[in-house]
Amino acid sequence: MNADTTGPHVVVAGGGITGLAAAHRLALAGHRVTLLEADARPGGKLLAGEIAGAPVDLGAESLLARRPEAIALARAVGLGDRLQAPATTTASVWSRGSLVPMPKGHVMGVPGDARAVGGLLSEEGVRRIAADLDLPPTEIGDDIAIGAYVAARMGHEVVDRHVEPPLGGVYAGDAHRISMKAAVPALFAAAREHATLTAAVRAVQRAGAAVPADAAGAATGLGGSVFAGVRGGVGTLPGAVADAVRAAGGEILLGAPVTALRRTGATGWQVVSGDRVLTADAVVLATPAGPAAALLAEHAPAAARELGAIEYASMALVTLAFRRPEMPDLTGSGFLVPPVDGHTIKASTFSSHKWRWVADAAPDLFVLRTSVGRHGEEEQIHRDDADLVDASLKDLAAATGLGARPVATTVTRWPGGLPQYPIGHLARVARIREAVADLPGLRIAGAAYDGVGVPACVASAHRAADEIIATSETAAPGAGHSS
Template sequence: MNADITGHHAGPHAVVVGGGIAGLAAAHRLALAGHRVTLLEGDGRLGGKLLAGEIAGAPVDLGAESLLARRPEAVTLARTVGLGDRLQAPATTTASVWSRGELVPMPKGHVMGVPGDPAAVAGLLSAEGVHRIGTDLELPPTEIGEDIAIGAYVAARMGHEVVDRLVEPLLGGVYAGDAHRISMKAAVPALFEAARVHPTLTAAVHAVQRAGAATPADAAGAATGLGGSAFLGVRGGIGTLPGAVADAIRAAGGEILTGTPVTALVRTGATGWQVVTPHRTFDADAVVLATPAPAAAGLLGGHAPQAAAVLDGIDYASMALITLAFRRSDVPALAGSGFLVPPVDGHTIKASTFSGQKWQWVSDAAPDLFVLRTSVGRHGEEEQVHREDSDLVAASLKDLAAATGLTAHPVASTVTRWIGGLPQYPVGHLARVARARAAVAALPGLRLAGAAYDGVGIPACVASAHRAADEIIGEFADEIIATSKRTDPGAGHSL
């Protein structure tokens, strides 16, 4: 490879493997820092689990649909690539829980479903369940050690009902996992740290809430310029973000190749790499592996076997999104942005989002339609995701009718499957990831990024990408500065 192929940069050549949002963010960061960048994606499209689509002519996200706004990474990236004026807060954020056959408003004043006041969940839990939460104050402190499953810990302190009816559906929406397996340290780190120093879980929840009050939603709103919303969407869909980042990479001189799976990673000399694809081999000074963990493990096997073993052991859950469009005139009045479903009640769907009510851009584009989506699939429920499209639509309609009274037939439906889409974070996950990262970092110019490491949300993926890119930039800083001075004597100061 040379500068004529990849653009105007003549700096060290970085190859990014994987074109999801993490790979794109890493490539963007590296290109802006003066690296020659080549991004290789095995699929025919970029974006991974970010996918913009349409139903009955209405634009809609068929993958991730929002950004956590209280973390800056994803919002800043969106602004940097020109989407700042399209960021949009939800039109409504009031949600419900479909529990024991009733839609109950989501309680306020909780931390990932863990209440600070038993009275807040009185409408959702039985009288016994509410009473059990209060007994937390009478229990001796629980030793939680280096990590603990959040479901097991909360159940021991406050009872199983709060886990079944609130913690489980909230965590299931993020990880599609089992609260009794999910690492508290990884999934709810602020609560984990508070629980280590406070005698009761209630006191830990209050500590997290006080910390949040010290940096209120208004501060997040000031940072984004969009009020105090915890989440933001993008007009036209979060799925438009990958294309905007890709355009910025190309504008910075980077090369992006889709339909180009990487089959091997070969060490060359003391510091170099060869990235092998079916039709071409790329010489690289640095490589970022931004693929799902099993693919990264396959490429690392001969170079960092300990890291490969860790990554190969990361489990994934699959899910399906069923997007439905109805004539608005056929839909009864529905409250809020949607509802969560506790798995203990045995329904097929685990949540429903009223997209046309939650996002103004959806209803603006198709005012005569009401667009909603349901999600199906938790860890260990692969058979649900692989049901026929028509079965998933029928099951969704059955549950929607029972929950909301919606009995209309949709004018259009589409099913999007995300097979192996959500990495699982069991107890000890962060410690295992740290060991894998350390083993990889011992190899010059090689780093990991993506949803398998520090969080499955878009900001967490972007943060992992920036961490990987910044470490590589640090390794090659002297070379980049020297290159910039050779090509443009006045450019060195800007790096």
């Protein structure tokens, strides 16, 4: 560790993008930082790799660019010149055996105009959406499942074929369980202010349109694109952040799971990792909910109980490389799949179309990937690699006419990869934070709390780090060390 760093010692448990972002923030503020990661590499669900010599993302592949946190972090660690907008964002929905262009003008699949989804839904489904304008207001209360609310206002068909696909892509969950307040907060707030869901969607759309695209994306230099990638993969971001942490004097220890926390005095902590014990002035728990619950069981049992109740979905990504001349005429960035149709895959991304850096690095190949697994489908990720590849190829053939065999395949599993946000999730998070607030010098951060995307995780990390920084400014540094 850099001997010039003389501030309070903070131990960060967990080296996913959340833990790395917290460590980076703390190190730049002059704190002595030790990050402990159980895996042999940092980055969590951000993973860069290759297939048939082509660079690819084997985990998260894009950043929400209209939130500033992830883009700003990428720039801060030297990746600014590698940020790219997608080459295309035109997607389809594979519904009832056909690829249908994804309708425009919706908020997480909830349409603001029934006519916009005419190509995807039946005539009866379109009429049912329009009927929302004639229904009396629906009492929402403190929270409601987005699927249940939309179905009551606009019918089940639009939920099954237009809301479930994007929600499944983000949360790998069930729209009838996912909290509208947590997953689509702008729509939840608007729905409480307007008599109809249609009016609420249009209000959210107007609010978005009121912010010029250039203003929304000014800090990104991406022309207001909603999403951004990184040349070489979003999976290169963790390594860049880790390098920046080390350059700022921080220490990153891999293969070092945190197995216990102990209080020392009024405010200090001992962090146990195998036979290593670190004494810290403060701790950031940036682990998934289960490990955080185990570590907090003795110190904040109420928080531990709430954390233990957070469920996760598992998923797998199947990455496939084909000889480009053998491919059918695919268009757009890929397609989403409504679960109601019973297919194995829930989405496919045409990586060589979506990201210029993939196409440029492997012009003779066409790289695409499928995703498999939703909440409650744990058995899917336990299928062997060949089975998942065959199932993906079967669905791809049915959806696109693809008959070629891949020249290379890679299956990446993410067990317990996505926390679920059911009704009451934000209230649960508030209770967890209230219980943890009684522990001096300890903060929590990660995808389990305020959002599963990279920007939300970075924001969560910065919130935890900033609270520790603010506290340490009024307290004398301790004598943190490792032994």
